[in-house]
Amino acid sequence: MIDSARLELRHLRYFTVVADELHFGRAAARLSLSQPSLSLQVKQLEDILGARLFDRHSRRVALTDAGRVFMESALRMLRDVDAAVLATQQANEGHTGTLRLGFGPMLMLSSLGRAVQTYRARHPSVQVDLRELPTSEQIAAVLRGDLDVGFVRDAEPDARLHVEPFAREPLLIALHRGHPLAAAKRLPVSALAREPWVLFPRAIAPLLHEQVMRLCREAGFTPDVRQESREVYTTVGLVGAGVGVTIVPATVQRMSWKGVVYRPIPRASVQISIVRAIGPVRPVVEAFLSATHKAAAKTMKAGV
Amino acid sequence: MIDSARLELRHLRYFTVVADELHFGRAAARLSLSQPSLSLQVKQLEDILGARLFDRHSRRVALTDAGRVFMESALRMLRDVDAAVLATQQANEGHTGTLRLGFGPMLMLSSLGRAVQTYRARHPSVQVDLRELPTSEQIAAVLRGDLDVGFVRDAEPDARLHVEPFAREPLLIALHRGHPLAAAKRLPVSALAREPWVLFPRAIAPLLHEQVMRLCREAGFTPDVRQESREVYTTVGLVGAGVGVTIVPATVQRMSWKGVVYRPIPRASVQISIVRAIGPVRPVVEAFLSATHKAAAKTMKAGV
């Protein structure tokens, strides 16, 4: 009837044991229960279902057709319950779920890429969504809750955010292969004083922009930015086309754009930070962060 | 933990409503429950699972990752419970299950065949297993519990069996088409006094055998059985081959064996009976029997 709301898992647990033993006494013993209680519960179950589940002959108990049908369902449901409990616990411990990661331009080619790959291998049930975004958009997404964690090159302190260091990345001068300055293996920043520059707008990554400006200031000049470009890919492309020179994070080198060469800048590096919203952290995120911190520590020891 | 044994469907029912409303007060109202009771039960559920299911901010309730995972499972399980209850009730009312029917030679070509076909159409979820068997084997199978119901042509009274009439079937004389007697449209049994006979052994169907013998006795002779044959198919084949004459139930005519003609015997008919073991009757069987009785009643009125 409509009475199935009275059905409880207890009924299923008791029933399956009786159906297995086909003997109320033994079943009761297995359940650490008195035999009358068990009989009562089974009777109640039959009442709820509106169907007799056992043929009770005084010396033999047998399943009815309805009993056999219900037995199949009951066993399956009890298995499903265990599976559900397990799945929930897995989710609770961060072994399953969805992880939404943001990262700055090209960062997947750095040690972060390896860290993510390792994490994916060890947590195959976690779906990892990756989005390459500029710093400002990552921060906005993290604050909106659209992103769990962001990896940015120039995190400014922000009261609404949790910011932790992840790694450091050297800065490089990038210039056209055919450029006269490209002949030298080592190149001071000051050599770029009279060159035309290609650079991203300040709003894209304020701190990194600031750092480039400082480097130039310390070398005694203000860069002559002929062309602005919002995408690193474009910036490097313009350098490769001979439009100008620029300074980029080391990972960009991995792109190995035809016609562009890189020169190190001693002691110049940018901080890569992990950014997330303050407040409660979902288990998947928690697990990812702790794995990432371990990986970062290792990388530090190994030296990038 | 190992504590999932404390989990009850009540927890799932309460949880799903809270997850749906995302508000303990409204959920409690929907469940006709006080808010504290509901809070307590949800907390208990979280304790059993070892996982927090809701993030409770004082003015907002939200599902955790684990909660979302559990919600999916919970909804599915509650649906499964309803399905299981329904399936069990269906089985209890005889709408599902397996029906094992036995029937005497050729009886599927009679009104029984139509009855079974009708039943199958109306109860598509019942698996009907059909076995053509001689009377003695049907009775043995019914007693063993290997057969639910048998349809036999000559049921002797038996204390271990339930025997009910199902239909009557006329008896026919069968003889070779080229036989001199085949010229007559009507043929008295006495005309077969001097003919060689083909007949089944008495053990195959004692009552039918007895009846044939009585018909001959009443016609003033004892049949000269030249050839015994356990299968009707063979018997008719032998008649068609000109080995002898015989008497068969009318349904055999349906086989329309080349070279065999049939002649009616007025007022001679055999009873077809339904045979089953005494004691409890499974719902499927119950449903089949009542359907069959109705069909039989209709056939009686209609006249075979």
Added chain:
DNA sequence: CTTGATCAATACTTAATACCTAATGATTGA
């Protein structure tokens, strides 16, 4: 900063019911 409103959690009581023990009933085998 305070006040009021909104919810969930806590403390404690009451009511429901699952469980126990003891006795009864029913059937089968010796």
Added chain:
DNA sequence: TCAATCATTAGGTATTAAGTATTGATCAAG
């Protein structure tokens, strides 16, 4: 017919779910 073996019924107890009243925490408005 007796004894044995189970399941059911009866009545009391203990567990626990549910109820009431209250507290506590958080946020919005004055």
